[in-house]
Amino acid sequence: MIRKCPNHGVFRGTECSKCGETGSLILDNEQTERLGRFISGALRHFPDDLGLAMNQHGWVDLDVLCDAMRTRYKWANKEKLFSIIESDEKKRYEILGRKIRARYGHSVDVDLDYTENALPELYYGASREEVDILLEKGIKPVKQRYVHTSTSVEKALEVARIHTDDPILIHIDAAEAQRNGIRMLSATEYIVLSEWIPPQYLRLL
Structure with missing residues (x-):
């Protein structure tokens, strides 16, 4: 599940690891799983099926993704989408202005434009x-x-x-x-x- 601590923002689990607050519920376990799978599919595997125009670097329009998400899940909104992104410990996704993309895990043909690895x-x-x-x-x-x-x-x-x-x-x-x-x-x-x-x-x- 995803909850929101008044002091430290969104977190996954039953209490904030920084202060112990239980916070307010944003997504229950089932909603977290379903929305997570939707975002993964949309940004990694089948953007065309959802009417998302993905550019060569994997970016799609954030508002268009939200519209597609609300069509499938009436209870979903942009706050819930952001809670998935912000609470993800693996940092699977990134948002830049009005665009969003998966950082990795694509099966669709993309040309990601990250910096060159510096580790030997x-x-x-x-x-x-x-x-x-x-x-x-x-x-x-x-x-x-x-x-x-x-x-x-x-x-x-x-x-x-x-x-x-x-x-x-x-x-x-x-x-x-x-x-x-x-x-x-x-x-x-x-x-x-x-x-x-x-x-x-x-x-x-």
């Missing part, structure tokens, strides 16, 4: 079944526009454990890859995107 090393978690293939052929996106790599060992393990109980970590020589023309984009503090990472920049950690 990145990490990717894989299952034991797939690691040999990745080391041989490189890491390519599956059902997504970009490969999602992690900026730390801890984050790579956290992501990999969603799919496997026994993840294997792959070290990525990002500095060398970028020197040789592999584009890597900093989507968030923890996620770097790439279209493909060739095998010569990979090794087991």
Whole structure:
């Protein structure tokens, strides 16, 4: 659920982690899940189905998204949309003026315009079944526009454990890859995107 603390703004859960206030309810658990899935689908996977004109960098008009949202969910409004964005610990979305986009996770064809990654090393978690293939052929996106790599060992393990109980970590020589023309984009503090990472920049950690 999402609630609003009078002192610290929106938060997820039953009480504000900063002051313990329960605040006022904005979205219950079911509404949070349903609206979250709608926003993800609209900004990552099927904007055309909702009449959203997405530009090459993934941006859509915020008001048009709100209109599409209210058509499907009569109880939804812009405040509830903003509460989803602001309380999201993974920072999946960003708003700029009257535009909104997903930071990562796209299956539609977008050309994200983030700054180049500045970290010399990145990490990717894989299952034991797939690691040999990745080391041989490189890491390519599956059902997504970009490969999602992690900026730390801890984050790579956290992501990999969603799919496997026994993840294997792959070290990525990002500095060398970028020197040789592999584009890597900093989507968030923890996620770097790439279209493909060739095998010569990979090794087991």
